[in-house]
Amino acid sequence: MTSSAASAVLDTARRAREAAAVLAPLTRRVKDDALLALADALVARSAEIVAANVEDVERARANGTGEAMIDRLTLTDERIAAIASDVRDVVGLPDPVGEVLRGSTLPNGLELRQVRVPLGVVGIIYEARPNVTVDGAALCLKSGNAVLLRGSSSAYRSNTAIVAVMRDAVVAAGLPADTIQLVPGETHDSVKELMTARGLVDVLIPRGGASLIRTVVEGSTVPVIETGVGNCHVYVDASTDLERAVNILVNSKAHRVSVCNSAETLLVHRDVADAFVPLALAALKDAGVTVHGDAAVQAYSADVVPATDADWDTEYLSYDIAAAVVPSLHDAVAHIRRHSSGHTEAIVTTSQAAAREFVALVDSTAVMVNASTRFTDGGQFGFGAEIGISTQKLHARGPMGLPELTSTKYVVVGDGHVRS
Amino acid sequence: MTSSAASAVLDTARRAREAAAVLAPLTRRVKDDALLALADALVARSAEIVAANVEDVERARANGTGEAMIDRLTLTDERIAAIASDVRDVVGLPDPVGEVLRGSTLPNGLELRQVRVPLGVVGIIYEARPNVTVDGAALCLKSGNAVLLRGSSSAYRSNTAIVAVMRDAVVAAGLPADTIQLVPGETHDSVKELMTARGLVDVLIPRGGASLIRTVVEGSTVPVIETGVGNCHVYVDASTDLERAVNILVNSKAHRVSVCNSAETLLVHRDVADAFVPLALAALKDAGVTVHGDAAVQAYSADVVPATDADWDTEYLSYDIAAAVVPSLHDAVAHIRRHSSGHTEAIVTTSQAAAREFVALVDSTAVMVNASTRFTDGGQFGFGAEIGISTQKLHARGPMGLPELTSTKYVVVGDGHVRS
Structure with a gap:
């Protein structure tokens, strides 16, 4: 890839880190208000999203894409309304950030607690369906993470339109635009760049077929959550x-x-x-x-x-x-x-x-x-939302809801305590 | 590396997988009995461990190793007794395996529970101190994992002797010898082989200096838990x-x-x-x-x-x-x-x-x-034992005790339930 394209991807990741620092301490109310604004904006501006989608669909047809794939790619006003409704459902879910997972007062009087915090910057690499663009952004925002979205090139125009609408909405709600970013570039090179942005991206979640998942798992230096291959x-x-x-x-x-x-x-x-x-x-x-x-x-x-x-x-x-x-x-x-x-x-x-x-x-x-x-499904298990189903053993295993998009930190409060 | 050396490392990993399948369903009592046998054996056979250690120490001296490092490498009867005592402390810790982390009865009557299970095969790559050989084995055994130990070449004779004693002890307690294995080979190639044994090794934990940790983190296709670099x-x-x-x-x-x-x-x-x-x-x-x-x-x-x-x-x-x-x-x-x-x-x-x-x-x-x-320390936090301090956000963050050496699985019990 050209070095300017590479630096564009890394710049995106750097901006996401800045946004993540702003998002981490936000209260639930602020995040929920932004999500509601985002859902409203998708509905209000569905005409421009559908117009962009028509271009993707026409190009897919011209490339001889099968009807099943065309159907998965296609957006209509009704489908956008349904996607917006899913965002409103996320508003109703509890905020995982700030949950105290365990805590104790140590024998020396130190107060120890383990608290959920956002992961930071989450990269989602996915295929075809543009609804993942919204789902991924909504779940990451609710859990206080900045998101880097890398959809398939076949949906690039649709995703570009959707992300523009979502960015405007979060800005109107007072959050950084870079809370939600589309990874630039339609070629596979931008995926490679994302996979090696260790230190800038905290986790990559590939969603799609076995070959996509294998590529990401084997080529990433960024930690990956392996999803969804089911035999x-x-x-x-x-x-x-x-x-x-x-x-x-x-x-x-x-x-x-x-x-x-x-x-x-x-x-x-x-x-x-x-x-x-x-x-x-x-x-x-x-x-x-x-x-x-x-x-x-x-x-x-x-x-x-x-x-x-x-x-x-x-x-x-x-x-x-x-x-x-x-x-x-x-x-x-x-x-x-x-x-x-x-x-x-x-x-x-x-x-x-x-x-x-x-x-x-x-x-x-x-x-x-x-x-x-x-x-085996986040909805069926009552998790309310699902970013994917992890089939690996580290971090998250099974349907991943909002808590699986968090890490923890230890907060230790003393009174001048030193080790003897 | 020669292909026979490569296959020796992979064979070790395959045998660990077989052992892990036996270890996963064991009760706490069986594992604790094996740990007590292991502690007793270390003390009973400390003369042969010290004899092997003397060879490592002499070679280190001949290579001009500094006295601080020599001290960390040296084992005595007293130090082995202290290491055995640490193993007995692990016996006193609760078994994380089988803990139900959450559960519910779903609206359709399905009983859902999320249960802690062992990770499977844990690889530990570490430097110098032979006490990690015992600590790592004991914590992995307690949490139902098979362990692959890859210590430094400077402690190879000591580690070989310690692992031989531990393997005899677990066999006498009725467990597979391959519950605990030393990764063969004294060269760096065996580390590389371990780092790419994806599908055979579930997680790698590097313990040591920044350069070792960077090498493992950047070169592994096996999931890694990054530990211990502290600025x-x-x-x-x-x-x-x-x-x-x-x-x-x-x-x-x-x-x-x-x-x-x-x-x-x-x-x-x-x-x-x-x-x-x-x-x-x-x-x-x-x-x-x-x-x-x-x-x-x-x-x-x-x-x-x-x-x-x-x-x-x-x-x-x-x-x-x-x-x-x-x-x-x-x-x-x-x-x-x-x-x-x-x-x-x-x-x-x-x-x-x-x-x-x-x-x-x-x-x-x-x-x-x-x-x-x-x-910031597992002992200070009251975790009773520590396999390292994770500085990454996925899976475990902070001092890692026994629960951090586990994954979970979902158990779902129905009565002929199908999705409609």
Whole structure:
């Protein structure tokens, strides 16, 4: 990239740091007022956002983009009103900043408390959908963080218009314009620059497909929260209610196939295979799902496609599922440990012992007992908002709401205390 | 590095993953019994550890290592007994694993709980002191993690002997030998291999000097917890008790100069400079401290060495301190934001408003009000043990005890729940 483009990205990050210093001590009321102003401005100026969006959509059409992607890209007055309504919902959520997580008076009389503080500068790198531009900005503002938004080039005009509206709104509310910034540049180079802005950017959150996430995770010197790749499993135990198992399986797989919490592999205990697999295959067929089975599953139906080694590691995000028969719960756990992305795994069982063992042994973000994998979701968990689903173990694991956009600091109050 | 050496490091990590799966569901009693066995074994076999240590010490002497470093490297029966006693203290700490951090029953009846789980495989990269070999292993075992220990080559024989004793002890207690492993190889290549073992190692914790920490932070694809670089500040406010301020300053600087929570810069409000700076200079001189001052501080004494730009960013770890006069609390905060490593900053003030403002505006791991910077410490905070002091914002910030060696998972229990 040209050095001027590089310095433009770093300048953006430096301005974000300045804004973050202003945002950190703000009270909830000030932040909520700015969010309400932002929501109002999006609605009031939706015509100019839609006009910019039309340009993106036309360009996408000219580039031969598929209709599903076009639909995700498209903004209308109604959709903008819905996005603004989501911002108003964020106003209703508690402010995580200032929460005292723990505290004590030490034996020497020092008063110790651990207090939530904003992370500082949050970079969000995302694809396609322009609603993330608003969601990300709103959640970061509520949690006292400055945000650097790096959307896809396909939505660049839409994002530029949205960010201009949001910046005007926060300025009108008395906050720095650089509370919210779009990272300049439409090429991949600006992403690289953001990934190595260590010391200026506190955390990067990539949201999108597996390839985007891998690129960011492997190339960043800035700390990254890995999100959203889901190779989720449904394990049907030896002791199980067959109808319930079929319902959970079909819901986990086919309720919405394009999302990270949909199931991609079915594992069936061999003691229940004769009873369950034929029911499962029929129900999956009705739902339009192609089954990629091991030899044992193939034996039940000619419709089953032979699974290859790659199937066990595949996040299909389509009407496909891998399926295998396993000799025990422990073999199911071993399979999951080897192949899962660590997102969500479900057991369907009537056995309390099996449920307890599965929960103890499965090392994933969420473990479901007799419930669909589709429940791993900030909204479903009652968090009120979600910036993504972390599948890593550091900092945040699972659906990330406002508290996950904070760090902490220790405040220690003494009376002339020195160490002896 | 040779490919066989590389695969040796990765094999170590793979074996650690297997061990981690066994450790995760263990009860506190099993882990505590193993720790007690480990402590007993260290004492029982201290002769063979000391014999190995003698070789390291002789080699260090032959290489011209200074006496301070030789002292840190040296193990005796008494020192090993003290290290074993620290392990017994860890037995007394609560097990963080299994703690329910939050939970609720969702409107649809799903029971949601967030439970602490081990991180998995923790790699510790450290310098010189062989006591870290035991501390790191004990804290990781207590928190259910498998540990990969990568000490310095100068302590390789000592660490090899200690790890052999610890592995025998955990095996005798019924745990996998690979609960505790020394990373093979004495060269820097094995560190590099560890840093890129993403997917096998869950977190790396570097403990040591700034250069080691920078190398690990910048070169790792494995998530890293940055520890311990401390450019700490003492700010003496306009309203202040002079004697208290002198005591806190001298304690922060000179109580122990080689540690990360010692003060490296003094900032004085100009309204109190005439009264305070002469007292401070006299007390620092008595404590053997050289002051590197700005023009205003130089005006008070010919002993003051003129500060260069580099002084404000220097972690001396010696009997030196930088000193400047600032026109306001806001200028002190701005100086700290620009130059601090984000470890610990102290304000000395009698003004409640100034204390409140300093705490709100300073973005560091710990903020002290009328107390020495030396209090930022797991032991002082009452955490009972410390694996290091994190100066980053993700995951853990400040002294890291057992809870900071854990992640969480969500357990969701239903009754056939599917999403509609």
